[in-house]
Amino acid sequence: MGIRQGYPVQPERERCILVGVDVTPRGEWSVDESLDELERLVETDDAVCVGRLTQRLASPYPKTFIGTGKIDELRELAEATEATTVIFDDELSPSQQSNIERMLGQKYKVLDRTALILDIFGQHATTHEGMLQVQMAQLQYLYPRLRGMWAHLAKDKTRGGIGSRFGQGESQLEVDRRLIRDRMSVIRRDLAKISQNRDVQRKGRVESQTYRVALAGYTNAGKSTLINALTGSDVLEQDLLFATLDPTTRALELPGGRNIVVTDTVGFIQKLPTTLVESFKSTLAEVSDANLILTVVDAHDEHSDKQLGAVNDVLEEIGASTIPRVIVYNKVDLMEPDDVDAMRERHPDAIFISAKTGAGIDALIAGIAEIAASRDVTGAYRIAYHDAKLVDLCHERGNVIEQVYDEAGITITLTAPPELASMLERYRVS
Ligand SMILES: Nc1nc2c(ncn2[C@@H]2O[C@H](COP(=O)(O)OP(=O)(O)OP(=O)(O)O)[C@@H](O)[C@H]2O)c(=O)[nH]1
Ligand SMILES: [Mg+2]
Known part of the structure; x- marks a missing residue:
């Protein structure tokens, strides 16, 4: 981060317009409440909200999610507020997303709640496993949306140069798809290894009762x-x-x-x-x-x-x-x-x-x-002296009420969780 006139330079924050549809019959969250929450997500991701647009619909349009008239309205609002990004409160299909981007003149990033949450997760992940899990989810999200992204580049004739000449033989889209698939299978394998470890730990806890x-x-x-x-x-x-x-x-x-x-x-x-x-x-x-x-x-x-x-x-x-x-x-x-x-x-x-x-x-x-x-079982058990380990377990896992020593062994009266009680069952005296 650079310093200008003694103040830290703020990186340019993304300016977002939030879009929600009010579908009837209403779910539990009103569209405004849901957009309030989306705004908090936007702020958590260090961006600002500069406008909101809602539309009341029986159900979203399959091609453009909101009506085409609404999209014109969205374009005007985006221009007026100098927005950089449009975020829909519901998950858009890949084709809806690229249709809307095209209709807005390819000038704004079009995202949805899912992409925003994935982005926040990406910033908050700290462990290796957490980062892999987020990457996996991000790639799964990205994969079906690649076509739209490449259509965007192909249209941009001014860019020229490397990349614009791709398309002979294997297209760049295919290359990228393959790269993503490869990356996903590597992550899947790594995650399987890590989750094995986690399972072992968890099983240890389950078995230790x-x-x-x-x-x-x-x-x-x-x-x-x-x-x-x-x-x-x-x-x-x-x-x-x-x-x-x-x-x-x-x-x-x-x-x-x-x-x-x-x-x-x-x-x-x-x-x-x-x-x-x-x-x-x-x-x-x-x-x-x-x-x-x-x-x-x-x-x-x-x-x-x-x-x-x-x-x-x-x-x-x-x-x-x-x-x-x-x-x-x-x-x-x-x-x-x-x-x-x-x-x-x-x-x-x-x-x-x-x-x-x-x-x-x-x-x-x-x-x-x-x-x-409340799941505990109360009982008395006679345990031989050489079985001291079991006595220790009784104290660790159960609540010992009484403990009497005689020549045959130790008679322990306790309340024990069901797993321990079934281990003790063969020593039961009452
Ligand atoms: N006043 C008050 N604030 C609380 C209390 N419990 C938590 N908070 C605050 O609420 C905020 C969220 O608390 P966290 O414990 O991080 O919440 P969390 O459920 O772990 O949240 P995530 O990890 O983000 O899902 C923090 O600013 C806490 O200080 C409480 O009993 N009273
Ligand atoms: Mg927490």
């Missing part, structure tokens, strides 16, 4: 702040959409001494691109393999109900809908006490906390302990 809690929730709900509050760890928490991409797992000792693990992972959003869900399969498995999911909701957000709905949709999509779930309403410190009370009445089973101030965290931990213990 450690109780696993996953935090799931809308982006910016406060999942990372909560894992920090629960486990004293140091995950990056930021007022940013998709601040976290890579999962973090931390140990937590419950009152009574049982050790469990808690995992924080990527946030969800409405209209989450399916290519991302697909590419982040191994990351999301941390959620779909958990014993308990805490759905973290920003209680203070006016759209909290809809956000919870979107989260439930993704949980269903990743096959996690049968896992026991507790709704955790966060950020109550930002609300009036009366509003919190009203919300408590509407959601009697939920837990209300502030991950930031720590309010309600002890109650949450007690709630987790109670749910973890």
Whole structure:
């Protein structure tokens, strides 16, 4: 970054126009609410929003998504606001995207919500696995759209030179397609290797019978702040959409001494691109393999109900809908006490906390302990002295109530998770 007159030079920010269609019958999000969220995504990606355009339609047009008259309007708005980029709130098909670009005179970049989210993910990925997962999703998005990009170049006769003469023999489009396919298969192989490692770790946790809690929730709900509050760890928490991409797992000792693990992972959003869900399969498995999911909701957000709905949709999509779930309403410190009370009445089973101030965290931990213990089996087992390892396991995984020594061995009375109880079954005395 250069310095001019003592001030850091701001790189030219992309100027974006947001386009949404208001389809009837209405989904849950109004077009304005959805565009508000798109604007936050644009800001997260360090661009500015300079205009909005919406159209009420029974369903989008197959060729141009919005009506051709609307596209004229869009062109005028783009000229008037000196826009550089047009972003549609819904995923455009490759041909819609190139049709619109052409009709706007090839002067503006035409993107959609998916491309924007993929771009943000690309900037926030920090681990090797995270970067590969994002690259995979980006290439999958790009692949069917290459034709449009090359049509664009071919039209630009002024450019000439290298590239403009391509097309004899294998066309550049074919070359690029092949390069992308090759790159995708390399990434796929690398990801398979990494996900094997992750699976081994996860299997280790499953086999060790450690109780696993996953935090799931809308982006910016406060999942990372909560894992920090629960486990004293140091995950990056930021007022940013998709601040976290890579999962973090931390140990937590419950009152009574049982050790469990808690995992924080990527946030969800409405209209989450399916290519991302697909590419982040191994990351999301941390959620779909958990014993308990805490759905973290920003209680203070006016759209909290809809956000919870979107989260439930993704949980269903990743096959996690049968896992026991507790709704955790966060950020109550930002609300009036009366509003919190009203919300408590509407959601009697939920837990209300502030991950930031720590309010309600002890109650949450007690709630987790109670749910973890609800599967427990109470029994007495006589274990021979030479089986000391099993005795250790009882103390690690269960809650020992009584321990009596005699010549035959140790008689332990305890409540144990079902996995441990079945290991102990043959020693059972009552
Ligand atoms: N006032 C208040 N702010 C909170 C609370 N919990 C989290 N925040 C803030 O909300 C913002 C988002 O928090 P994160 O923990 O990064 O949210 P996240 O769910 O991990 O978000 P992503 O990783 O982006 O999906 C941060 O600015 C936090 O400081 C809370 O209980 N009260
Ligand atoms: Mg986070």
